[in-house]
Amino acid sequence: MRNPIRIGVIGGSGVYNIEALAAVQEINLDTPFGKPSDAYITGTLDGIRVAFLARHGRGHRVTPTELHARANIHGFKQLGVKYLISITAVGSLRQDYAPLDIVIPDQLFDRTRHRESEYTFFGDGLVAHVSFADPFCLDLNAILYQAARTVGATAHNGGTLVVIEGPAFSTKAESRINRQLGCDLVGMTAIPEAKLAREAEMGYAAIAMVTDYDAWHETHEVVTADMVVQNLLKNAETGKQILRAALPIADAQLRDCVCLHALENAIVTNPAVIPPATRAKLDLLVGKYLPPT
Ligand SMILES: [Zn+2]
Numbered sequence: 437m438r439n440p441i442r443i444g445v446i447g448g449s450g451v452y453n454i455e456a457l458a459a460v461q462e463i464n465l466d467t468p469f470g471k472p473s474d475a476y477i478t479g480t481l482d483g484i485r486v487a488f489l490a491r492h493g494r495g496h497r498v499t500p501t502e503l504h505a506r507a508n509i510h511g512f513k514q515l516g517v518k519y520l521i522s523i524t525a526v527g528s529l530r531q532d533y534a535p536l537d538i539v540i541p542d543q544l545f546d547r548t549r550h551r552e553s554e555y556t557f558f559g560d561g562l563v564a565h566v567s568f569a570d571p572f573c574l575d576l577n578a579i580l581y582q583a584a585r586t587v588g589a590t591a592h593n594g595g596t597l598v599v600i601e602g603p604a605f606s607t608k609a610e611s612r613i614n615r616q617l618g619c620d621l622v623g624m625t626a627i628p629e630a631k632l633a634r635e636a637e638m639g640y641a642a643i644a645m646v647t648d649y650d651a652w653h654e655t656h657e658v659v660t661a662d663m664v665v666q667n668l669l670k671n672a673e674t675g676k677q678i679l680r681a682a683l684p685i686a687d688a689q690l691r692d693c694v695c696l697h698a699l700e701n702a703i704v705t706n707p708a709v710i711p712p713a714t715r716a717k718l719d720l721l722v723g724k725y726l727p728p729t
Pocket residue numbers: 572573574575576638639640693694695696
């Protein structure tokens with residue numbers, strides 16, 4: 437059996453690989469929830485084993501709406517990942533979170549609309565309600581913020597990330613309304629990913645890299661794909677530096693937290709009535725909580 441890998445990294449727009457990885461292996465995985473976006477790249481970074489996945493596939497082939505988010509998370513779970521770091525591009529909804537800044541978000545607001553089938557691992561006769569009040573792992577958040585400071589990034593600790601359906605960016609009206617709702621950042625993928633990571637009992641946190649001021653900003657030019665791409669490239673470099681600084685701290689400090697026990701009191705279905713096929717499909721997630729059949 438392969439050595440389990442405790443830390444996973446899922447790279448968003450602009451982050452399709454980690455060049456510094458050593459002893460690289462590509463692992464193709466199947467899951468009961470379809471195919472992940474790409475092969476998982478495993479290797480070591482400064483001696484620490486990690487598994488990397490390009491969220492949108494290498495070459496950027498999959499829209500946020502099309503993502504098999506469940507398969508992506510299930511694959512990390514198969515590899516043994518307990519803590520998952522997302523590197524993700526976002527727009528800013530506030531003046532002081534400027535393009536090229538780094539934000540470690542601590543809240544999510546869901547405005548996605550077409551992700552029903554990817555929304556949860558549960559259903560088909562097995563109901564579980566995980567706590568999602570704090571959608572990110574606060575232990576991992578603290579480490580990512582510390583790492584961002586260490587590498588000299590302009591970093592902000594905390595913020596509410598609104599997740600829109602995309603793939604088009606927001607209208608001015610949507611952008612203004614998201615600001616009025618109290619959101620600080622806008623992205624397209626943290627829902628359902630963070631929710632699925634919680635259901636899979638992983639600690640999940642994001643290095644959110646600001647590419648632009650979305651569409652609300654009066655004096656700044658409105659967001660264009662070209663501007664986003666240019667800032668993406670600069671941000672990707674910073675994101676990888678933060679990751680590298682965070683890994684040794686995460687490896688040394690993260691042993692256990694509430695995220696790793698999210699299902700302990702969450703399964704409400706009487707085990708006697710769970711359909712065998714559903715139980716089999718969810719075995720990796722719930723098997724340890726159910727009596728043997
Ligand atoms: Zn946690």
